[in-house]
Amino acid sequence: MDLGLADRVYLVTGGGRGLGRATADVLVAEGARVVLSGRTEDTLAAALEELGDPAHRDRAAYVVGDNADPDLPRRLIATARERWGRIDGALVSVGGPPTGTVTATTDEQWTTAFGSVFLGAVRVAREVAAELGAGGSIAFVLSTSVKGPLTEMAISNGLRPGLAMIAKQLADELGPRGIRVNGLLPGRIGTERVAELDALHDDPGAARARAAQGIPLRRDGEPSEFGRAAAFLLSPAASFVSGALLPVDGGSLRAL
Numbered sequence: 001m002d003l004g005l006a007d008r009v010y011l012v013t014g015g016g017r018g019l020g021r022a023t024a025d026v027l028v029a030e031g032a033r034v035v036l037s038g039r040t041e042d043t044l045a046a047a048l049e050e051l052g053d054p055a056h057r058d059r060a061a062y063v064v065g066d067n068a069d070p071d072l073p074r075r076l077i078a079t080a081r082e083r084w085g086r087i088d089g090a091l092v093s094v095g096g097p098p099t100g101t102v103t104a105t106t107d108e109q110w111t112t113a114f115g116s117v118f119l120g121a122v123r124v125a126r127e128v129a130a131e132l133g134a135g136g137s138i139a140f141v142l143s144t145s146v147k148g149p150l151t152e153m154a155i156s157n158g159l160r161p162g163l164a165m166i167a168k169q170l171a172d173e174l175g176p177r178g179i180r181v182n183g184l185l186p187g188r189i190g191t192e193r194v195a196e197l198d199a200l201h202d203d204p205g206a207a208r209a210r211a212a213q214g215i216p217l218r219r220d221g222e223p224s225e226f227g228r229a230a231a232f233l234l235s236p237a238a239s240f241v242s243g244a245l246l247p248v249d250g251g252s253l254r255a256l
């Protein structure tokens with residue numbers, strides 16, 4: 001199947017590593033162009049260096065910026081327009097919020113996470129939407145916490161379901177212009193973040209093995225497995241998929 005991604009241009013926030021980067025890899029390999037963003041220039045520069053085939057490096061650019069920065073969308077859009085003269089969509093990813101119980105999470109942690117995880121995502125989507133024409137596509141990287149609470153992930157459990165409803169409402173608002181909006185619900189995908197969370201346990205290997213018992217496929221997902229699902233949702237091949245929340249979780253979600 002041809003995904004129809006050739007020469008299309010996508011913005012990928014949180015694109016230096018993890019799920020954003022894995023999606024950018026697939027987009028570029030399929031012929032698209034990407035503007036990555038993240039807070040650390042070294043990570044972004046390394047991502048550009050490593051992105052797919054050396055012949056494809058002119059298919060990527062980056063912008064250093066925090067999703068919480070109100071000026072980030074403008075700079076992403078300007079970079080895409082200057083470099084390739086078009087924008088076809090965005091994958092909105094960001095760093096995961098801190099872990100913790102509701103009773104131990106402070107106002108400051110909530111406020112900081114709201115700025116980057118929630119408002120940052122809404123703002124990027126809103127500003128990108130203004131640039132898109134028919135065939136445009138926006139995808140939010142959310143979590144299985146949209147449908148079922150994760151242990152000691154108060155902020156994720158609190159913010160992600162709201163963002164899922166934002167994705168649904170935005171699909172309603174943008175659908176008449178031929179623009180699609182979807183959300184992805186990753187379960188355990190073996191990115192740097194998941195390795196960092198496992199490392200918080202006394203025995204990270206045992207924690208990983210315990211987690212695998214709750215996944216019907218009995219393993220973590222590979223970042224590339226997520227990247228392929230996300231690239232599909234962004235692509236014209238998914239032309240009648242909008243307002244959907246797609247789990248990429250090896251079957252772990254207990255909710256429909």
Ligand SMILES: NC(=O)c1ccc[n+]([C@@H]2O[C@H](COP(=O)([O-])OP(=O)(O)OC[C@H]3O[C@@H](n4cnc5c(N)ncnc54)[C@H](OP(=O)(O)O)[C@@H]3O)[C@@H](O)[C@H]2O)c1
Pocket residue numbers: 013014015016017018019020037038039040041043065066067068093094095096097116141142143144185186187188189190191192193194
């Ligand atoms: N991996 C999973 O299994 C999984 C499961 C459920 C949900 N998720 C969610 O999916 C998202 C991505 O996860 P991941 O595993 O890819 O995480 P990751 O490996 O930590 O990668 C996150 C990327 O986002 C960037 N980033 C972090 N904070 C940012 C900010 N405030 N503004 C802009 N960029 C920022 C990071 O670069 P800099 O630090 O340089 O900015 C990094 O490139 C997270 O929100 C996570 O909670 C992941």
